[in-house]
Amino acid sequence: MKCKDIMTQNPSYCSPEEMSVKAARIMRDEDVGIVPVCEEDKKLVGVVTDRDLCLTVVAEERHPREVKVLECMSEDLVTCKPEDDVQKAADLMKEYQVRRIPVVDDQGRILGMIAQADIALKVGKPEEVTETVQEISKPSKAA
Helix, strand or coil, rough: EEHHCEECCCCECCCCCCEEEHHHHHHHHHHHCCCEECCCEEEEEEEEEEEHHHHHCCCCCCCCCCCHHHHHCCCCCCCCCCCCCCHHHHHHHHHCCCCCEEECCCEEEEEEEEEEHHHHCCCCCCHHHHHHHHHHHCCCCCC
16 A cells, blocks of 8 residues: 555645744644644645644743744754555655555656555554554653
8 A cells, every 4th residue: 555545635825924823723723733844835844743832832831922933943854755666655654653645746746645544544453553553652762
């Protein structure tokens, strides 16, 4: 099975210059925990997670209308391509301890997102899902 078969297509995104409140509203309205950050041509330049917002905005007692997405986004991207096998996405999740991976085209433009739940619900290999969850959930080396 390919990544394109299970990804959520055309995810909403925000730009680095927009205020973090926009990312938070996308998360709320679409019930997601990650928002791609893209330039005008949909080229992926980062992602912002609910955790990023919590640590950069809430924990620092800053106002979300005054903090740009650029200040709280992660730029170290782990991505996959639509034609990649779903197993590659699962392996990347394990290796980098992430629960969601952007799917991009050859020019780096956002096409979709794959979440751990997509693999669990659509691929249906319980032993692989269990292994992936265990690997993702291990304390990181930086902790």
